[in-house]
Amino acid sequence: MKNNLETEIEYLVKDKDxxxxxxxxxxxxxxxxxxT
Amino acid sequence: xxxGNIEIKDLQTGKVYRQPMRxxxxxxxxxxxxxxxxTAPDPVRKDVDNVTDNCELGAVDALANDNTHGVVIGNGTSxxxxxxxxxxxxxxxxxxxxxxxxVYLDGQIAKLDISRxxxxxxxxxxxxxxxxxxDCYGADYFLGIRDIMSSAVEINIGxxxxxxxxxxxxDGLTKIFLQYIESAFIGGNVTFKDTGNVxxxxxxxxxxxxxxxxxxxxxIVIGTSSTALDIEDYKLGTQxxxxxxxxxxxxxxxxxxxxxxxxxxxxxxxxxxxTGSSVVVEEVGIIGLASANNFLLARYLTGGITVASGExxxxxxxxxxxx
Numbered sequence: 001m002k003n004n005l006e007t008e009i010e011y012l013v014k015d016k017d018x019x020x021x022x023x024x025x026x027x028x029x030x031x032x033x034x035x036t
Numbered sequence: 037x038x039x040g041n042i043e044i045k046d047l048q049t050g051k052v053y054r055q056p057m058r059x060x061x062x063x064x065x066x067x068x069x070x071x072x073x074x075t076a077p078d079p080v081r082k083d084v085d086n087v088t089d090n091c092e093l094g095a096v097d098a099l100a101n102d103n104t105h106g107v108v109i110g111n112g113t114s115x116x117x118x119x120x121x122x123x124x125x126x127x128x129x130x131x132x133x134x135x136x137x138x139v140y141l142d143g144q145i146a147k148l149d150i151s152r153x154x155x156x157x158x159x160x161x162x163x164x165x166x167x168x169x170x171d172c173y174g175a176d177y178f179l180g181i182r183d184i185m186s187s188a189v190e191i192n193i194g195x196x197x198x199x200x201x202x203x204x205x206x207d208g209l210t211k212i213f214l215q216y217i218e219s220a221f222i223g224g225n226v227t228f229k230d231t232g233n234v235x236x237x238x239x240x241x242x243x244x245x246x247x248x249x250x251x252x253x254x255x256i257v258i259g260t261s262s263t264a265l266d267i268e269d270y271k272l273g274t275q276x277x278x279x280x281x282x283x284x285x286x287x288x289x290x291x292x293x294x295x296x297x298x299x300x301x302x303x304x305x306x307x308x309x310x311t312g313s314s315v316v317v318e319e320v321g322i323i324g325l326a327s328a329n330n331f332l333l334a335r336y337l338t339g340g341i342t343v344a345s346g347e348x349x350x351x352x353x354x355x356x357x358x359x
Contacts (some may be wrong), residue, residue: 004038004039004357005037005038005039005060005065005355005357006355006356006357006358007037007207007230007334007336007353007354007355007356008209008350008353008356009320009336009338009351009352009353009354010352010354011338011341011349011350011351011352011356012349012350013342013343013344013347013349013350014292014348014350015339015347016346016347018348021347022228022341022342024341025131025340026113026336026338028037028207028208028336028337032082035105
């Protein structure tokens, strides 16, 4: 079903020189398992 | 996420028509974006007269016989588009006050009902093909939601129908996020827990997240707890503050993909690990500030992001609707 208002989180980890060393995308609906 | 359902109830027969909501238009995200970071989105909101105006989300609790805002109905059939700024053909029937309920819980889902009764006091049978929600800010009116009916809904002479939007939030957005929407929609107070677990009753419709550098009480925040989400979360499990430099929380994205149903806004913040140790970031949150109160709008689990000492972490939170 379309048009839920969805959230997507992008992260970038940079080293001391500003170079991107890790990155990824988290779609919260993938991570919210086992809620109380 | 926010999702929703539409219910249209015939008040004579009790029969209820239902369908899922599909249609937050760009205007809704643009109003939220401007409220949160006080920066004009590009493009700005467009009012029902097709005039651009930069402003926050406004009230929908219109009085009786006022269909300038609140829940509105129409018989237009224009296809849904993120660009829409008005119903394509609004019906002018007799409308009662537009009711905005209080946020309530249904298990781990927070819900908000917005409803209005319409009566056909005209001399012609009418058909509802579209419904919408218009908010009022100052003297201007902005369409935030528009849905096309999957099946035509008749409203014949003398018939009254109650049209209801049921907004639901889950998967990271909190009950308090929906209370922020409630506060905006009524221009008034809601009762919520602040990040210190103290109950507050105040207006939070002007929530800010644009925290300045090294302000850690609001804005985008990070933490180390992977405790399962609870819709009533009021703070991160374990927020990272000591020896973590926080840069400014700001908006970085406002986008409307013309010709599609996609709208996006985005907010970002950078953090630097000065702790001397590697840390695994397990949670990301958004804390709002209004009336000197801090309140949790969202909490998400990351699955674990390792940040070594001396490294920086850039977090971008994107809100997206697709019709």
